[in-house]
Every structure is written in structure tokens, then in C-alpha cells.
Amino acid sequence: MIDLGIGQTENCLFSSEEVKCSALKVINHSNNEAFQYAPEEGLYRLRVEIAKWLTNKTKMEVLYKDILITNGASHALELILKMMVPKGGTIIIEDPTYFFALEIFKDWDLNIITVGLTDGGIDVGEIEKICKKRKIDLVYTIPFNHNPTGITANKKTINKLKMLADKFDFYVASDEVYRFVGDPQPQSMYTGHEQRIFSIGSFSKILGPGFRLGWINASDQNISDLVKCGVLISGGGVSPLMSLILSNMLETGKVDSICKKLNYFYDERRERLIDVFSKNLPIHVKFYPPTGGFFAWLEIDSEISIDKIRENLIEKSVDIINGSQFSLNKNFSNCLRLGFTFYPPSQLEYACKEICLAIKKVNI
Ligand SMILES: Cc1ncc(COP(=O)(O)O)c(C=O)c1O
Known part of the structure; x- marks a missing residue:
């Protein structure tokens, strides 16, 4: 997964x-x-x-x-x-x-x-x-x-x-x-x-x-x-x-060299995610391309069920987290937070492409 x-x-x-x-x-x-x-x-x-x-x-x-x-x-x-x-x-x-x-x-x-x-x-x-x-x-x-x-x-x-x-x-x-x-x-x-x-x-x-x-x-x-x-x-x-x-x-100087090394890997992963989403996301999804940090945020049409998207993704061995978990009042249930630092670029690319496909599928 x-x-x-x-x-x-x-x-x-x-x-x-x-x-x-x-x-x-x-x-x-x-x-x-x-x-x-x-x-x-x-x-x-x-x-x-x-x-x-x-x-x-x-x-x-x-x-x-x-x-x-x-x-x-x-x-x-x-x-x-x-x-x-x-x-x-x-x-x-x-x-x-x-x-x-x-x-x-x-x-x-x-x-x-x-x-x-x-x-x-x-x-x-x-x-x-x-x-x-x-x-x-x-x-x-x-x-x-x-x-x-x-x-x-x-x-x-x-x-x-x-x-x-x-x-x-x-x-x-x-x-x-x-x-x-x-x-x-x-x-x-x-x-x-x-x-x-x-x-x-x-x-x-x-x-x-x-x-x-x-x-x-x-x-x-x-x-x-x-x-x-x-x-x-x-x-x-x-x-x-x-x-x-x-x-x-x-x-x-070890902290600086480690920080530089980690940033190199994070940049590569972040750019891969941005590349996949800019080419494959349906236009009704608002995407905030990150310039750093660990996360990207997707805002999906509120008519579309994130639970349905998740069900589709689980079948493809991909999991996501619902935006409502980041809200005191459980708002943002139409949003997704995606962490891009934990998986190598190839796995991240696969998961991001599956997310785009699942959103399109649920939207039909
Ligand atoms: C915004 C933010 N603050 C604090 C933390 C936790 O930091 P620490 O491990 O230094 O306690 C995190 C960890 O994900 C975070 O995202």
C-alpha cells in the first residue's frame, strides 16, 4: 500500500x-x-x-x-x-x-x-x-x-x-x-x-x-x-x-549537508508530483503546487465523494487522507492532503496518476 x-x-x-x-x-x-x-x-x-x-x-x-x-x-x-x-x-x-x-x-x-x-x-x-x-x-x-x-x-x-x-x-x-x-x-x-x-x-x-x-x-x-x-x-x-x-x-557542517541532501530528494519528489498533477488532474480540481514542505493539497468539487475516490484507490493499493482530519470543525471533506516525502519518485508517480484516474472515474 x-x-x-x-x-x-x-x-x-x-x-x-x-x-x-x-x-x-x-x-x-x-x-x-x-x-x-x-x-x-x-x-x-x-x-x-x-x-x-x-x-x-x-x-x-x-x-x-x-x-x-x-x-x-x-x-x-x-x-x-x-x-x-x-x-x-x-x-x-x-x-x-x-x-x-x-x-x-x-x-x-x-x-x-x-x-x-x-x-x-x-x-x-x-x-x-x-x-x-x-x-x-x-x-x-x-x-x-x-x-x-x-x-x-x-x-x-x-x-x-x-x-x-x-x-x-x-x-x-x-x-x-x-x-x-x-x-x-x-x-x-x-x-x-x-x-x-x-x-x-x-x-x-x-x-x-x-x-x-x-x-x-x-x-x-x-x-x-x-x-x-x-x-x-x-x-x-x-x-x-x-x-x-x-x-x-x-x-x-553536517547539519547543513544533511539538510541539503534531504532537500534534493524532497525537491525531486515534489517536482514529480507537480508534473503528474499538472498533466493529469481534471480541471475542476484546485491544486496548490507546493514550493517546499512535505505536502500538497487538492480541493475537489464538493459533489464528489472522497470516500468513493478512496475506495477506488484502495483497490490499486493507494491510500489517501481526507482533508476534514485537519479541521477542528471537520470542514474540508472535499479536500485531500498528499505527503510527497515518504515514497521514491516512481511510487509517488504511480500513486498520483491513480489519484487522477480515481477522481475522473468517480466524477463520471
Ligand atoms: C506543522 C507541524 N508542527 C509540528 C510538527 C511536529 O514537530 P516535532 O516533531 O518537532 O514535534 C509537525 C509534524 O508533522 C508539523 O507538521
């Missing part, structure tokens, strides 16, 4: 040799320091290396004081909700959005309001209207290579969102896990001075989710509020040993 519901990296693309080499080096030379607790903000060396790496990538200075190490983006989001949003608070999220973020939100006593996406990112006009009527505590957005739609927010949207955050006093949790997947997005939402912005990054989409390491880039004042969290006070910074290995990988 080729399951395009999967949004992950293919196992054979991970770089185990590079990790092994860095692990041996740091364990042999660390005086066993890496087996100790780390400071709440995370291992100093990793914060410094991430700051340097981001500065080099974006040509804009990132300070290590503005970096907090987390167990990936999921942990970062949970930490921001826990420490910055009052119980019973109100947040705005995109519809559709990353489905497991919905699971994180469920753990908290929150009022959730959804707003749509435009071609230029989250609907900031809608946010402004809501803010005029009620207090909003936080906006969660995925500005770059959005999951599930692949949309990237334009500068105008990002600037307006920041302006609204200041005007109406809400925080923004900007989930930027796909920022370095595909066409580079030079600037994060947080650019070194904003008091209401938290930019979230993760090595899950750069090296592999098994690292379970990510970061929050925010003002040092906001970072010091986040580290008042009991779990960090008790446990110290997350994963010191893995952090040390990753520091070495950043220092020696």
Missing part, C-alpha cells in the same frame, strides 16, 4: 553514519558532562550553535539568549500554551491546520476560534475583526509551507499579524518547522525584538524526528518566563546528551 497520508521522511534518507561519528566524538571527549542535567534553557553549546547556524542561514543576527531548546515543535507549542496563555483563555488557529496540534490544544482548557487561509497565509482581516469584539490570548499559525495546504504566508500577512499582536496584545506561536524544507524562507516571524512573537523550529524536518530536538526563538524576557515551567526546573534542559551530539553536527 502506498499511503500518501504519511507525512514523514523515508527511512533510507536518514544519515545514521554522520550521527554515529558525532556521537562517538562527543562521548569520548565530554568528560561525561553530557550525562548531567542541563540548564533549563537547554545545553549552552547547542543554543550557541543554533544561533550561529540561523545567523549564517539568514544573514540576520540571532542571539543565543533568544534560543530555548525543546523536545521538538510539539513540546515548544505545549510550553507556550502552558506558560503564556491563561486557563480558559482564547486562541485563534487556522482552518485547516496541523492535526496533531489539535490534540495538543485539547489538553488545555481553551476556547478555540478558527480562521481561514488566503493564498497569502492566515486571514489577518478575519483576526482583526475578532479582536475588535473579544480578547484573544494567542494565535497559532504555520506561516511557511503550511501543513496541510503548502501555502506560505507573504510579507504583508506576516507584518499585519505582528502589528495586530501589538495592537490587541496577543501572542503568536509561529510554527516554522518547514522553514528550511524547499525554497529557503529567509526571515522567521521573530526577528530579534518582537515581544509577542515565538518562532518555533525543529530538527524533526531537517534531520529526523528521532532527534526530538527543536527550539523557540523569542525575546530573552519571554524565554525567562517559559523556563519557570516546573518540568524544566525539575528536569533541567531537554536531552543534554542528544543536544551535545547535535552541537557537534552543527559545528562541523
